[in-house]
Amino acid sequence: xxxxxxxxxxxxxxxxxxxxxxxxxxxxxxxxxxxxxxxxxxxxxxxxxxxxxxxxxxxxxxxxxxxxxxxxxxxxxxxxxxxxxxxxxxxxxxxxxxxxxxxxxxxxxxxxxxxxxxxxxxxxxxxxxxxxxxxxxxxxxxxxxxxxxxxxxxxxxxxxxxxxxxxxxxxxxxxxxxxxxxxxxxxxxxxxxxxxxxxxxxxxxxxxxxxxxxxxxxxxxxxxxxxxxxxxxxxxxxxxxxxxxxxxxxxxxxxxxxxxxxxxxxxxxxxxxxxxxxxxxxxxxxxxxxxxxxxxxxxxxxxxxxxxxxxxxxxxxxxxxxxxxxxxxxxxxxxxxxxxxxxxxxxxxxxxxxxxxxxxxxxxxxxxxxxxxxxxxxxxxxxxxxxxxxxxxxxxxxxxxxxxxxxxxxxxxxxxxxxxxxxxxxxxx
Numbered sequence: 001x002x003x004x005x006x007x008x009x010x011x012x013x014x015x016x017x018x019x020x021x022x023x024x025x026x027x028x029x030x031x032x033x034x035x036x037x038x039x040x041x042x043x044x045x046x047x048x049x050x051x052x053x054x055x056x057x058x059x060x061x062x063x064x065x066x067x068x069x070x071x072x073x074x075x076x077x078x079x080x081x082x083x084x085x086x087x088x089x090x091x092x093x094x095x096x097x098x099x100x101x102x103x104x105x106x107x108x109x110x111x112x113x114x115x116x117x118x119x120x121x122x123x124x125x126x127x128x129x130x131x132x133x134x135x136x137x138x139x140x141x142x143x144x145x146x147x148x149x150x151x152x153x154x155x156x157x158x159x160x161x162x163x164x165x166x167x168x169x170x171x172x173x174x175x176x177x178x179x180x181x182x183x184x185x186x187x188x189x190x191x192x193x194x195x196x197x198x199x200x201x202x203x204x205x206x207x208x209x210x211x212x213x214x215x216x217x218x219x220x221x222x223x224x225x226x227x228x229x230x231x232x233x234x235x236x237x238x239x240x241x242x243x244x245x246x247x248x249x250x251x252x253x254x255x256x257x258x259x260x261x262x263x264x265x266x267x268x269x270x271x272x273x274x275x276x277x278x279x280x281x282x283x284x285x286x287x288x289x290x291x292x293x294x295x296x297x298x299x300x301x302x303x304x305x306x307x308x309x310x311x312x313x314x315x316x317x318x319x320x321x322x323x324x325x326x327x328x329x330x331x332x333x334x335x336x337x338x339x340x341x342x343x344x345x346x347x348x349x350x351x352x353x354x355x356x357x358x359x360x361x362x363x364x365x366x367x368x369x370x371x372x373x374x375x376x377x378x379x380x381x382x383x384x385x386x387x388x389x390x391x392x393x394x395x396x397x398x399x400x401x402x403x404x405x406x407x408x409x410x411x412x413x414x415x416x417x418x419x420x421x422x423x424x425x426x427x428x429x
Contacts, residue, residue, distance in 0.1 A: 012037040023058055040411040047307075051231055052239065052402070056089060056394050059230045064311035068228060069093070077318045082223040083107065083165075083193055086390035089228050090161065090397065110166035111187035111196065113174075114144045121178050130175040130382045131265075135256040137171045138164075142249035149247050151400055160248045161393055168389055169193070172382045173200035179378070194219040197386070202374070215373055218326045219383075222366055225315045226384055228391025230308070234258040234265070238392045239399045240408040248396055255392045256385050265381035265388075268367030271303040272377060275336040275368075278343075283335065285342045293352045303340075303364030304347055305357065315362040323365040330372040337368055 005028050007014040014036040016028040027050045034040050043049045058067040066073040069088050076085050087095045087103050095103060120140055124133055142149065145163060148156035174184045177200075185200045195211045198219065203209035229235070237258040242251035259265035278288050291299040306313055327337050344360050347353040370380050399405050 007033065007037060007039075009037045009039055019053070021053075022055075023060070034411070040413070042413055046236075051236060052399065053404070054231070054395070054398060055092070056391070056398060057228045057230045059308055061306070061308040061310050064309060064314050066229075066314050073225065073314055074318065077221060077224060080224065081193075082220045082227070082387075085224050085227055086165065089390045089394045106162045107166045107193070108189045110163045111170055111189060113167055113170050117141075117144065118184065121174055121184070124178060126179060126181060128175075128179070129260075129378055130172065130179060131256065131260040131378070131385070133175040133178065134168070134171055134382055134385060135253050135260070137175070138168065138256060139250050139253035141167065141171075142247050145249070151242070151245050151247060157248065157397060157400075161397075164248065164252060164393065165389060168386055169197040170200060172379075172386055173197060175382065176201055176379055179376075192216065192220075194223065198373075212330075214326060214329055218322050218369055219373070221318070221322055222369065222383065223387035225318060225362065226387030228388070228394060231395075232264070233261070234388065235391060235395045238396050242396045242399055243405060243408045245400075248393070251396050252389070252392050255388075259385055259388065260381055265384040267302060267361075268363040268370070268384075269377045269380045271340075271363050272336065272367040272371055272380075274302045275339050275343075278339050279335050283339060285339060285346065289343070289346050289350070293350075301343065301347075303343075303360055304353065305359070306361045309359070309361065310357045312359050313361040316360045316364055319362060319365045319369070320360075323369050326369050327372045330374075334368070334372070336371070340364065340368060 003018050005016045005018060007016055014030075014033055016030055016033065019027045019029055021027070030041060041049065056069065058070070059065070068076060068085060069092055071080075071088065071094075076088075080088075083104055084095060084100055087100060117137065117140070120137060121133070141163070145160070148159040148163075150156045170187050177184050183205060185203050187196050188199055189196075191199055191211070194216045198211045198216060199209060231239075234255040238251050238255040241254040242248075262270055278285060281287070288299070288301065291297045292301045323337065327334050331337075344364070347358060347360065353359075367377075367380055370383055371377075375383070
């Protein structure tokens with residue numbers, strides 16, 4: 001196997017070193033391509049461009065494999081908790097019992113928001129999208145916690161990590177309460193991470209609220225399955241913004257904004273809307289499948305296929321089992337869930353979907369679970385953001401500590417006008 005690739009252009013030669021990852025992935029190091037040949041690469045969407053060396057998440061799209069720090073997602077989903085997996089993702093190793101207890105304690109101690117932030121929420125209109133509030137409030141947290149602000153100070157980074165993991169659920173729950181006109185519910189540090197979030201979301205002062213353990217378990221699983229996913233749009237955004245050495249709160253806020261888009265964190269919302277559309281068309285699943293296969297019809301089915309996975313999304317298989325339990329318990333017979341099962345069955349038996357490797361992805365069932373919990377559509381990406389937070393923090397920390405990191409500054413292929421002379425306004429045709 002050669003340890004380099006040879007690029008020749010216009011009499012110039014570049015010997016591109018081959019970098020080999022721990023799972024035998026290979027990449028060409030083109031960092032000196034332009035200096036040697038005058039060429040840059042053109043790669044819309046960065047589908048073939050490695051932006052970083054990372055030891056956080058391994059994703060094999062062809063094999064349907066996802067691992068956090070080497071641990072298969074299936075094992076973590078069965079045996080781990082969200083905070084334990086968060087520790088693993090952020091610090092690189094599974095914690096001892098004492099380390100996990102310390103981590104959980106440090107997170108729990110920071111769940112309260114500064115009281116002045118209440119007025120910040122009051123300033124938003126009731127109709128404000130919760131993701132807009134989440135992004136804005138996360139950036140605003142940096143103004144309240146300037147005591148641990150320096151991205152190059154290890155202790156400042158540690159404290160910011162605790163604060164973000166602890167406070168984001170509080171911000172999210174308050175954004176929801178704002179949207180429905182209810183009083184904000186303060187965190188309860190005697191509850192677990194998911195239980196505390198559910199309490200802040202659904203408790204009211206007028207009556208007691210008991211968290212359903214099956215719902216808390218399902219939410220913990222969903223958080224864990226979303227905790228990191230390699231160099232996706234929002235993680236890459238956190239790295240790019242963070243490369244300017246802005247504080248962690250601001251970089252995470254940028255990641256939240258990137259996640260908001262329907263092509264990223266809003267995909268499960270589109271799945272639920274699609275299923276409702278099929279329900280309202282008398283549940284005629286076959287006609288919608290036919291439309292999706294018709295090359296002359298722009299209609300598409302959401303929740304199938306993935307930018308990276310060309311096989312089963314391993315997260316989707318795990319979520320399906322949870323969906324059966326939670327939806328059956330909270331909703332009973334759910335027409336949308338039944339339609340989802342029909343669509344999945346059609347896709348797995350239809351050559352059109354099989355040949356194109358269009359299998360159900362993580363978004364296909366997650367939205368149905370959120371819906372069964374009583375969450376409105378606009379809260380779906382907020383739940384995604386809470387789950388993805390440890391991954392963003394780990395990606396940010398890895399970027400900051402990498403000696404090869406430079407401020408992000410992609411090149412471009414200019415296609416505009418060539419040089420031309422300024423024409424006075426009275427002389428223009």
